[in-house]
Amino acid sequence: MSLKFITIALSLALSTGICGAQTSSESVKDDFKPSALNQPGQEFPQVNSQGYARFRIHAPKADSVKVSLGLGGQGGTRLAKGTDGFFTGTTSGPMDEGFHYYHLTIDGGTFNDPGALNFYGSTRWESGIEIPAKDQDFYALKDVPHGNVQQILFPSKSTNTSRRAYVYTPPGYGKSSKKYPVLYLQHGWGEDETAWSNQGRANLIMDNLISEGKVKPFIIVMTYGMTNEIKWGGMRNFKIDAFQTVLTEELIPYVDANFSTLANRDSRAMAGLSMGGMETHTITLNKPDLFGYYALLSGGTFNPAELKDKAKPRLIFLSCGSKERPEGVKNAVAALKEAGYNAVSYVSDNTAHEFLTWRRSLRELAPLLFN
Amino acid sequence: MSLKFITIALSLALSTGICGAQTSSESVKDDFKPSALNQPGQEFPQVNSQGYARFRIHAPKADSVKVSLGLGGQGGTRLAKGTDGFFTGTTSGPMDEGFHYYHLTIDGGTFNDPGALNFYGSTRWESGIEIPAKDQDFYALKDVPHGNVQQILFPSKSTNTSRRAYVYTPPGYGKSSKKYPVLYLQHGWGEDETAWSNQGRANLIMDNLISEGKVKPFIIVMTYGMTNEIKWGGMRNFKIDAFQTVLTEELIPYVDANFSTLANRDSRAMAGLSMGGMETHTITLNKPDLFGYYALLSGGTFNPAELKDKAKPRLIFLSCGSKERPEGVKNAVAALKEAGYNAVSYVSDNTAHEFLTWRRSLRELAPLLFN
Numbered sequence: 001m002s003l004k005f006i007t008i009a010l011s012l013a014l015s016t017g018i019c020g021a022q023t024s025s026e027s028v029k030d031d032f033k034p035s036a037l038n039q040p041g042q043e044f045p046q047v048n049s050q051g052y053a054r055f056r057i058h059a060p061k062a063d064s065v066k067v068s069l070g071l072g073g074q075g076g077t078r079l080a081k082g083t084d085g086f087f088t089g090t091t092s093g094p095m096d097e098g099f100h101y102y103h104l105t106i107d108g109g110t111f112n113d114p115g116a117l118n119f120y121g122s123t124r125w126e127s128g129i130e131i132p133a134k135d136q137d138f139y140a141l142k143d144v145p146h147g148n149v150q151q152i153l154f155p156s157k158s159t160n161t162s163r164r165a166y167v168y169t170p171p172g173y174g175k176s177s178k179k180y181p182v183l184y185l186q187h188g189w190g191e192d193e194t195a196w197s198n199q200g201r202a203n204l205i206m207d208n209l210i211s212e213g214k215v216k217p218f219i220i221v222m223t224y225g226m227t228n229e230i231k232w233g234g235m236r237n238f239k240i241d242a243f244q245t246v247l248t249e250e251l252i253p254y255v256d257a258n259f260s261t262l263a264n265r266d267s268r269a270m271a272g273l274s275m276g277g278m279e280t281h282t283i284t285l286n287k288p289d290l291f292g293y294y295a296l297l298s299g300g301t302f303n304p305a306e307l308k309d310k311a312k313p314r315l316i317f318l319s320c321g322s323k324e325r326p327e328g329v330k331n332a333v334a335a336l337k338e339a340g341y342n343a344v345s346y347v348s349d350n351t352a353h354e355f356l357t358w359r360r361s362l363r364e365l366a367p368l369l370f371n
Numbered sequence: 372m373s374l375k376f377i378t379i380a381l382s383l384a385l386s387t388g389i390c391g392a393q394t395s396s397e398s399v400k401d402d403f404k405p406s407a408l409n410q411p412g413q414e415f416p417q418v419n420s421q422g423y424a425r426f427r428i429h430a431p432k433a434d435s436v437k438v439s440l441g442l443g444g445q446g447g448t449r450l451a452k453g454t455d456g457f458f459t460g461t462t463s464g465p466m467d468e469g470f471h472y473y474h475l476t477i478d479g480g481t482f483n484d485p486g487a488l489n490f491y492g493s494t495r496w497e498s499g500i501e502i503p504a505k506d507q508d509f510y511a512l513k514d515v516p517h518g519n520v521q522q523i524l525f526p527s528k529s530t531n532t533s534r535r536a537y538v539y540t541p542p543g544y545g546k547s548s549k550k551y552p553v554l555y556l557q558h559g560w561g562e563d564e565t566a567w568s569n570q571g572r573a574n575l576i577m578d579n580l581i582s583e584g585k586v587k588p589f590i591i592v593m594t595y596g597m598t599n600e601i602k603w604g605g606m607r608n609f610k611i612d613a614f615q616t617v618l619t620e621e622l623i624p625y626v627d628a629n630f631s632t633l634a635n636r637d638s639r640a641m642a643g644l645s646m647g648g649m650e651t652h653t654i655t656l657n658k659p660d661l662f663g664y665y666a667l668l669s670g671g672t673f674n675p676a677e678l679k680d681k682a683k684p685r686l687i688f689l690s691c692g693s694k695e696r697p698e699g700v701k702n703a704v705a706a707l708k709e710a711g712y713n714a715v716s717y718v719s720d721n722t723a724h725e726f727l728t729w730r731r732s733l734r735e736l737a738p739l740l741f742n
Contacts, residue, residue: 039495059480109430111482124410146524153517174545
């Protein structure tokens with residue numbers, strides 16, 4: 001999630017007026033509980049049933065502590081210092097449901113909240129907080145058969161190293177000679193191959209869908225998509241070639257050689273969120289014989305003209321949050337359908353450019369794959 | 372790694388006089404490089420060829436920044452504030468080779484270094500730094516066939532949840548019907564099931580040993596060993612029962628049912644570091660028919676009396692760092708041999724109660740298992 005995306009999300013949130021001002025906080029319910037993403041035994045940060053987040057930081061000799069989350073005029077939440085050496089504060093309004101990255105500014109320096117777990121976003125490990133969603137059941141850890149998430153290290157001649165990927169294998173994988181289709185699933189800008197299973201909960205979403213009989217089991221492969229030398233600042237110099245080579249000439253052959261896969265176009269999908277959608281768009285158009293299913297999650301659209309004269313995809317899935325530009329997704333799907341493509345749109349209710357949009361998008365996408 | 376252990380390591384280091392004072396720093400070589408455990412693109416912390424560590428923290432309005440690492444009289448390294456808003460400082464002496472946890476104290480509060488990756492120790496995610504070791508090649512990421520590290524979620528009735536473990540499967544696993552022996556490998560106090568593959572590099576140590584033909588491939592299973600309600604503070608209330616039930620009645624049957632294992636005593640080992648050694652000691656004595664190989668890494672000793680009248684282990688392996696109490700390990704092994712046991716000791720040269728001791732111990736232990 002680039003700063004640009006965060007800025008968009010914040011400005012959309014502000015313009016739609018979902019947040020109250022700090023001064024109207026008498027209506028804030030006093031039912032705060034520790035965030036589900038806290039480090040073991042940590043009481044703060046906390047979240048209440050309305051979606052307000054409360055922070056508490058020990059820094060007895062500091063002058064100022066600010067949290068990057070929140071909807072105040074200063075682009076964050078300024079904490080107040082107590083006589084006990086703790087800084088505390090509450091967001092001026094409820095946060096969107098779902099997962100958010102954040103960090104602290106302590107006397108002018110950027111640090112993480114020692115109470116929270118860390119997640120890789122914005123090209124650094126950031127603090128994370130979870131605002132319980134009304135539909136959180138679909139990504140909860142439940143007493144169902146669980147698949148595994150494997151860290152693999154695959155050889156990459158083009159980058160002269162062993163590269164890391166994570167592979168979700170569904171429950172029962174490896175117990176028979178059964179072969180599975182594969183979804184290649186990409187993270188967004190500033191994130192990495194850990195994002196979809198850590199903040200995305202892709203494995204739990206799949207375990208739950210499979211246990212409910214809504215999805216035919218498949219494998220998911222997640223690797224790092226910023227292969228070339230982006231200098232941690234922008235997309236200006238991004239070229240697809242380096243990542244396309246790693247993905248299509250090194251990772252896919254490795255996965256097909258080392259996992260029990262159905263190694264053909266109709267059993268191979270590619271999807272990505274945000275920048276990963278942009279990558280999916282480019283690579284599926286460059287390599288239409290490799291992938292049979294394309295999905296862009298808050299990651300742009302396809303148009304019929306660019307698909308013409310290429311092997312026809314079995315599905316095009318386009319999604320985004322309702323606080324992004326849903327009309328763009330809907331219009332693109334209408335045009336694709338008009339041109340004879342099997343296209344599906346999904347808009348996540350009341351979310352922006354953030355992970356609840358993408359968790360829900362995966363939930364909607366998975367049942368449509370490999371049918 | 373409890374504070375107690377850190378205190379022991381520090382006091383040993385001080386008493387053996389390995390560190391110079393800050394005032395003799397003219398001898399510090401100016402060949403500092405970013406630590407191998409830095410976050411992507413981060414220049415600090417840095418380490419030089421002598422093992423000095425240098426830190427640089429941006430906190431323009433802070434009054435004081437201290438690093439918990441270092442050998443000064445204050446139990447850490449106090450950084451000096453520059454006019455550019457950065458605090459910088461260098462340890463007053465060379466650090467032990469290998470991995471170290473650390474954190475910052477900023478204006479009296481505890482935070483992590485935003486430049487470094489985090490590792491779970493002391494019941495929190497701490498910053499980590501790596502001082503290159505002369506023998507670092509054995510745990511390096513090399514161009515050899517790599518095994519996978521799988522996150523599994525196994526059902527646990529005794530704790531009424533799905534519990535997490537990591538399973539290392541060697542290169543080639545799953546490509547045939549071959550069955551493998553299994554090592555159950557435990558972390559220390561305040562660490563968790565991520566420790567052995569993150570800071571321990573167990574998977575890379577195994578990949579390298581296997582590629583050199585020094586080890587017959589086996590599976591390693593790593594899970595959380597502080598099952599019962601320790602309140603993140605001490606070992607006083609620790610009882611083995613809860614963890615023993617999870618390990619022996621839930622995890623082992625799950626692994627044997629879901630992985631291609633040789634499910635018998637002579638193909639099953641248990642090892643642990645520090646507190647994990649204490650757990651190994653107790654559980655192997657309680658369940659001598661389950662495990663054929665026992666290993667305690669900086670985790671105490673066995674004596675012949677407690678082993679008497681039980682199924683005889685095929686191997687007892689005891690190790691520690693040379694800066695711990697090597698005579699305890701050596702004397703115990705001598706007594707075990709005298710009593711007719713196959714016992715082996717290993718002392719890691721010039722290391723204390725820290726991960727280089729345990730990486731090396733795994734390197735020495737692995738070739739002795741399952742022969």
